[in-house]
Amino acid sequence: MNQLALMLLYIVALGGAWWFFGRKNRERTKKIQEQMNALKAGDHIVTIGGLHGVVHYIDTDAQTVEIDCEGVYLTFERRAIHHVVPTVGDSGLAVADAE
Numbered sequence: 001m002n003q004l005a006l007m008l009l010y011i012v013a014l015g016g017a018w019w020f021f022g023r024k025n026r027e028r029t030k031k032i033q034e035q036m037n038a039l040k041a042g043d044h045i046v047t048i049g050g051l052h053g054v055v056h057y058i059d060t061d062a063q064t065v066e067i068d069c070e071g072v073y074l075t076f077e078r079r080a081i082h083h084v085v086p087t088v089g090d091s092g093l094a095v096a097d098a099e
Contacts, residue, residue, distance in 0.1 A: 035084050039065070044085040047076055052085075 039045075043055045045067065053067035053074070063078045 032083075036078065036081065039078075039081070039084065044087070046082050046085060047080050048082045049080070 039055060039058060041055050041057060044052070045055055045065075046052050047067070051067070051069060051074070053069040055065055056068040056073060057066040058078070059065070064075050065078050065081065067074050067076060
């Protein structure tokens with residue numbers, strides 16, 4: 001009986017850990033999806049390659065984004081955007097502007 005109780009304890013602990021980490025991952029995925037849905041022209045972004053730029057145009061049909069990088073316009077797939085750089089209104093922190 002003691003071995004059965006120990007096995008059940010391990011199963012409950014693993015199930016709890018699986019649920020906890022899965023929940024964190026779902027929250028992170030939801031936050032990223034909300035950022036991508038709210039993306040608009042003029043947003044400062046960083047691509048997965050580390051390129052910083054400003055969104056110039058979004059093509060929702062082709063799922064591409066045109067980015068202005070100091071006068072050079074580059075086209076990326078929408079999923080290549082790593083994150084949107086928060087502005088003053090979003091977090092209360094000042095963002096360094098290169099312009």
